[in-house]
Amino acid sequence: MLRLWWPNWALYRCNNRDTGIVEREPIKRTWQEFLIERIIRATGVSAIAIVGLIILFLLREAVPALMQVTPADLLADRWYPVEGYYGLAPLILGTLLVTVGAAVIALPAGLATAIFIAEIVPRWARDLLKPFVEVLAGIPSVVLGFIGMLALAPLVRRFAGAPTGLTALTGSLLLALMALPTIVSVAEDAIDAVPVSYRNAALALGATRWQTIWRVVVPAARTGILTGMMLGVGRAIGETMAVMMVTGNAARIVTGPADLFLPVRTMTATIAAEMGEVAQGSTHYHLLFVIGFVLFLISFIVNLAASAVVFRETRRSERVMS
């Protein structure tokens, strides 16, 4: 079993014929049942209402900033709100650098670990390793940030010869660790779901085990692997505490990959670090909500894209079936 806190994609393939009971005609019910069913329906619809409320209240606090700041200000390359510099570019680039760094580490490592668990180790080891990797997902991000500060940062400083260990690279390494359980779990499920007949057919044609894995099994599981990767990276973009604790939080413009060894400041860390100190109602305050809304949009797009992959694949498989 999975520690799934992302939605179950397989449900898109369900159809009502063999799942929930659909009453064609309303049957005679007591008023209690009528009431209960109304309440249940309301809780179902509440998910939509909550998303609506989130958008509403983010915008409510964000819009005033857009009245006070011009788009040119927002795109400028300096974030120093106390002095009236409101450029978001350093923060966006900081998030980008840390996230890309994390993806470069986590995607291959996640795929390799998923292949290792699904294809290379024996079954009993799989049943042991999978929950173990998923334990990682349960470690609070503040604990990871804490360990990152005390154990990882000194290593990075020594290894990179940088003046400080609190760098974008440290953040990327931690984020990669946090994205891993999602990637491994979803990708491993997908690899495990590839029919044995595929493997047998490839082996019967004289392929080695590795050729079978790399040319047959992994391509067949690509939808699930891709979904896992998108969700894992999506999680990395939104991660706050660990990143804030280890990246040094210097709002500077990122110019290239060499900046991995320098401190950066991400969007999430900016919100978390500055919201406590800012005067309520100030431009700075409203701008933090603008950053929050941008993060909301990014996560919305990433998750919608991940679900679109599943939708498309479902439709195609349905065509094949019918």
Place this chain on the structure above:
Amino acid sequence: MMTDPTVPEYKIRIENFSIRYSDGVESLRGISLDLYACQINVLFGPAGGGKSTLLRALNRLNDLVDVEEQSGRVLLDGVDISAAGVDVVALRRRVGMVFARPVPLPMTIRQNLFYGPQLAGMRAASSLERLLEQSLRQAALWDEVKDRLDEPAVALSGGQQQRLCLARTLMLEPEVILLDEPTSGLDPISTAKVESSLQELKGRYTIAVIPHSVQQAARVADWAAFFLQGELIEHGPGTALFTNPQDERTEDYVTGRFG
């Protein structure tokens, strides 16, 4: 020699009934059929002929699936039960059903049996217990389970489970009992027990059964209806239909030329 038995009183009358599912798996076209009271009415034919669909229309279990189109009428004691606004809960208490695979609910034997009557509002322990013994005896299961009523129902063997399902249906004190291949997964001894239960039950209930073989159809049928690809081909008294079928397709099927 053909001695037509006098046509008995009908319990259920199906008039020009058609149904189609949205996924097009099974459908029925223009079925008109009477099911007679206190008789074993057999619906048989090759798989996919629409027998189960018809059976499920009789207690509105069809409501649970996506029906795209439905027309015609199903009369129970003269009342159209296929219409909107029918109290389907009350209907399902009058028309009980036993399924092909025994499905004991995940509780004890006693709880399984009490489930229906308690939902119907029966609370008095004495009447529940009396009904329980009577139903188990009718299903030929009493002697085997009377000392273990509080064990989980899944602990029973397959044949016992199916008889438990029959007893559970009898607990509703229904007027009609529908059985959809009730013996398909059972050994010959359990099958014989179920069949002999049916012979005893028909004195008091209207029984509609889909048999799992032509042989079983011939053994138990008072009246038989042959279905092929969603159509009713032939309907008549069991003895006549199996010894002297009027339609060539019926003859081919009962003599084993296809199916």
Place this chain on the structure above:
Amino acid sequence: MIRLSRQATQRIAFWLISLIAGLVIASILLIVGLVIVQGSGAIGWEFATGFPREGMKEGGILPAIVGTLLLTIGTAIFSVPIGVGAAVYLAEYSEDNALTRTIRIAIINLAGIPSVVYGLFGLGLFVLFLKFGTSILAGSLTLGIMTLPVIISTSEQALRAVPHSFRVVSVSLGATHWQTIRRIVLPQALPGVLTGVILGLERAAGETAPILFTVAAFFLPRLPQSVFDQTMALPYHLFVISTQVPGMPIRIQYGTALVLLAFVLSMNLIATLIRRHYRERRQW
């Protein structure tokens, strides 16, 4: 250019993969091991039951432990009824239509929103607009909303895992739709629902960002008196003592991390045990 034989390629690939997987597994062991080894020295009766003293450099972390417990309970009160209700709706009542698809997209979206954005939302709606102030109430509601998608999707899976035949049989015995859900489906799905609830609460208990602006207090010399009080909480406390207080003894930092980790991982363990226990006893 040397062409490797297929066997050599396989050997290299398997070595490489095993090496990477080994690194991943080792780093998890290292993190958990480090916290346990370094933290166990600080753990003691006074640490668990005492108030912080001397600018938090001495004494215990009782207020943070109590605060996290209260927030977890508050989260559950709000998110369990709504989450399970929504799961019942999706698994048992929803039809395949535009409304259901919109609900699913909303849940996917909720699951992906960064936790700090939930914090902003909680600040905007509960703290400011509804005037709850920074309080246990505002923090629990914020964490509750964040937890909803976890509870909904795990509970829905548990409900759907109950065999369809039980529903058909129940209905054929004269049960209404709701009676079938209450008497058959929900009891059978309960272990799975419980597992999902615990996993959701586990996440809420370990989160820092959503409580930063909605409830968390830097230091409180007493326990909270009402739901409108602020409270300390373990994750925020760890953040504070590891970044905001100079000269903090490392022993206390690791001790706090260990208590938080133990709290969260024991919830994880309980969920696993429940799942295993009921899977063995399941009658289907």
